[in-house]
Amino acid sequence: MELATQPATVVIWGGFALAFVFGAVANRANFCTMGAVSDVVNMGHWGRMRMWLLAIAVAIVGANLLGHAGLVDLSKSVYQRPTLNWLSLLLGGGLFGVGMSLAGGCANKNLIRVGGGSVRSLVVLTFLAISAYMTLKGLFGQWRASWLDPVSLDLARFGLKDQSLASMLASSSGLAPKTALLAVMAAVAVPLLLFVFMDRRFRANPTQWLAGLTIGAIVTGGWYVSGHLGFGENPDTLETVYFATNTRTIESLSFVAPLAYSLELLLMWTDKSLHLSFGIATALGVVLGSAAWALATRSFRWEGFASLQDLRDQLVGAMLMGFGGVTAMGCTVGQGLTGVSTLALGSFVALAGIVGGAVATLKYITWRAEREA
Numbered sequence: 001m002e003l004a005t006q007p008a009t010v011v012i013w014g015g016f017a018l019a020f021v022f023g024a025v026a027n028r029a030n031f032c033t034m035g036a037v038s039d040v041v042n043m044g045h046w047g048r049m050r051m052w053l054l055a056i057a058v059a060i061v062g063a064n065l066l067g068h069a070g071l072v073d074l075s076k077s078v079y080q081r082p083t084l085n086w087l088s089l090l091l092g093g094g095l096f097g098v099g100m101s102l103a104g105g106c107a108n109k110n111l112i113r114v115g116g117g118s119v120r121s122l123v124v125l126t127f128l129a130i131s132a133y134m135t136l137k138g139l140f141g142q143w144r145a146s147w148l149d150p151v152s153l154d155l156a157r158f159g160l161k162d163q164s165l166a167s168m169l170a171s172s173s174g175l176a177p178k179t180a181l182l183a184v185m186a187a188v189a190v191p192l193l194l195f196v197f198m199d200r201r202f203r204a205n206p207t208q209w210l211a212g213l214t215i216g217a218i219v220t221g222g223w224y225v226s227g228h229l230g231f232g233e234n235p236d237t238l239e240t241v242y243f244a245t246n247t248r249t250i251e252s253l254s255f256v257a258p259l260a261y262s263l264e265l266l267l268m269w270t271d272k273s274l275h276l277s278f279g280i281a282t283a284l285g286v287v288l289g290s291a292a293w294a295l296a297t298r299s300f301r302w303e304g305f306a307s308l309q310d311l312r313d314q315l316v317g318a319m320l321m322g323f324g325g326v327t328a329m330g331c332t333v334g335q336g337l338t339g340v341s342t343l344a345l346g347s348f349v350a351l352a353g354i355v356g357g358a359v360a361t362l363k364y365i366t367w368r369a370e371r372e373a
Helices: 006-029 033-043 047-068 086-102 107-115 119-137 139-148 165-173 177-197 206-229 256-267 278-296 308-327 334-341 345-372
Strands: 231-233 240-242
Touching: 006 107, 006 206, 006 278, 033 047, 033 086, 033 107, 033 345, 047 177, 047 206, 047 334, 086 139, 086 308, 086 345, 107 119, 107 278, 119 139, 119 256, 119 308, 139 308, 165 177, 177 206, 206 231, 206 278, 206 334, 256 278, 256 308, 334 345
Parallel strands: none
Antiparallel strands: 231 240
């Protein structure tokens, strides 16, 4: 499967390199959104949550400074479309949160675990990819398109060209778009940074704060690779396009839909219309980056299912994550980092659903364990 254009090659290898570092850093720092939520709910410990919030803040600042400088156009991303599918985002996010709690981790965490030797996570990712593909193009997709996506809000009716919070502020206040962008960016990122670094234990833990900074910068790098280096003229059609992205527009890290496209590519490898993409390369990069760290530190361990109950929970969780992740247009990384970095209203709705679903499920799991004790 040869790539026809140099920009596509740059995008694929750039995405792979960024994800490779992501996988190694996330393995080293035990970066996991579900784990962060679980730490807060079950132990009142905010260390990993602060790491995640720091990554969000850095991604917001980095992505929007790129946009402010004119290096990328975040309004072209799928997160900024003027139609707000609020029911799909909220329900999909909620089901993803339930699924990742049952499966013991989100798509990103399971990619990292595969790199560390977890056969269990490989099974989870396989069922997640099947469910995601069914939600993109199969039976689940019919349900989503017929029942959920039509429940939406057309923001164009309110004079908005996209769903960026900055656009909303500019429209309502009369501020210049770039001024509104900087104002919203500061209003969201500065409180996050203050909350993150006000904790002395977090400041004294360089592993966590360096990981948060690095992961946020990687998401920013993803926008630059696909939205700047991968933006140019197609020599065949002479159209200006975004090369090697599944959405055919600007992307950064996200793992649910790319896992579905990875499965499709493996199943139909001889189909010449299918090619490697930024998303597929990043999914592979996370696994190999995590594996490199695990092998270098001798922490690589084969892992299977603990019990039949564990198997059932993991598979149910995987199916919910596949459906929920596509319906919500992203996972804890795809929406929780990448989507939120665009300051899209829908990304905050999806993120609220993910966290709400995870919290409710974790509390239920705790209640069930106490009842059975």
